[in-house]
Amino acid sequence: MGITGWTEPTLVKAGTFYPKKTMTAEERLRFYAEHFPIVEVDSTYYSPPSERNAELWIDRTPKHFTFNIKAYSLLTNHPTRPDGLYKDLREKVPGELAEKRNLYREQLPNDIVAEVWQRFHDALMPLHSAGKLGAVLFQFPQWFVISRKNKDYLAECAERLKDFRVAVEFRHKTWLEERNRDETLSFLEDHDLPFVCVDMPQGFDSSLPPIAASTTKDLAMVRFHGRDPAQWKKKDVSAAERFRYDYTKEELAEWAPRIRDLADTARETHVLMNNCYQDYAVRSARQLASLLDLEEKAQAN
Numbered sequence: 001m002g003i004t005g006w007t008e009p010t011l012v013k014a015g016t017f018y019p020k021k022t023m024t025a026e027e028r029l030r031f032y033a034e035h036f037p038i039v040e041v042d043s044t045y046y047s048p049p050s051e052r053n054a055e056l057w058i059d060r061t062p063k064h065f066t067f068n069i070k071a072y073s074l075l076t077n078h079p080t081r082p083d084g085l086y087k088d089l090r091e092k093v094p095g096e097l098a099e100k101r102n103l104y105r106e107q108l109p110n111d112i113v114a115e116v117w118q119r120f121h122d123a124l125m126p127l128h129s130a131g132k133l134g135a136v137l138f139q140f141p142q143w144f145v146i147s148r149k150n151k152d153y154l155a156e157c158a159e160r161l162k163d164f165r166v167a168v169e170f171r172h173k174t175w176l177e178e179r180n181r182d183e184t185l186s187f188l189e190d191h192d193l194p195f196v197c198v199d200m201p202q203g204f205d206s207s208l209p210p211i212a213a214s215t216t217k218d219l220a221m222v223r224f225h226g227r228d229p230a231q232w233k234k235k236d237v238s239a240a241e242r243f244r245y246d247y248t249k250e251e252l253a254e255w256a257p258r259i260r261d262l263a264d265t266a267r268e269t270h271v272l273m274n275n276c277y278q279d280y281a282v283r284s285a286r287q288l289a290s291l292l293d294l295e296e297k298a299q300a301n
Helices: 009-014 025-035 051-059 110-129 148-160 181-190 249-253 256-265 280-300
Strands: 002-004 038-041 066-070 133-139 166-169 196-199 219-224 268-273
Touching (some): 025 051, 038 268, 066 110, 148 166
Parallel strands (some): 002 038, 038 066, 066 133, 133 166, 196 219, 219 268
C-alpha cells in the first residue's frame, strides 16, 4: 500500500504528512519509506530516469522497499515534450519534428526510439538488481483503443523490458467492454503482463469498470484515481487537481474483499493511491490498509 509520488507539491505544502515543509530530497524519501513500503514514481513519465537517481533511491530506502516506475510518455504513445528527451537524442530529431510542440514515438526515427528504450531499461537496472523494482507501469492514452496493432505494441513493450515486470493500465473502454473483456485479459495473461485494476470516474470513453482481475500469478495491481467526473474532464489542470478526490471509508471498503481476493491469486499485490491532492492519498492509503487489516482479523476469527 502506497501513493503515487512522494514529492507532490500540494502534499508537501499541506504540512500534514511530512514533519517539515522544508526538507531535502533525501530526508523526504527516508521519511516516506518509514510509513509506506511502496511508492509509484511519476516523474519518470515526464522525463526518463537516470541510473544516478536509481542509485540514490536505493541508498535512501530500506532493504525491502519497492519502487513502481511510470513509463516514459514517449513509450506509452503520449505526446512528449522535446525538452524531456535526452539532450543528445533531441539534437538528432529531424528539423521539422524538432520544431513541434510535442513528439510522438511513431513519428521519430527508429534508431532514436530504440535508444530511448535501451536507456530507459539501463536506468532501471540498478533498482532491479537491488530487488527494489516492483513493476514498470505502462498507462496508455485514451486513443490507445483495442486493435491488433496495439496488441502487437503491448507484446513489444513486454519484449523490450523483458527483464522487468510490465504492468498495463488502459484508458479506453473498448478493452474491457463485455464483448472484449475475456479476450483482453487472456491476451495479457498469455504475455505475462499484469493487468492494472482501477477505481475511477465512470461515464467517459476513458472509463474502465472497477473489476478486480489478475492476469499473472506474480503480481496484481490496483490504482485509485478518485470518482469525481467534474475533475476528471477538466483540461489544462495539474494532476493533483484532476485526481482531487477524498475517498470515504465506505467507498474504500468496497475494495477490501476484492483486494483480498487478488492477494489470494498473486504472489504480490500493489495498491497505489493516485488521488494525489494534498494528503488525500496518504489518508486513503492508511484507511484502506486498516480496512484490510480488520477484514483479515475477521476472517481469522
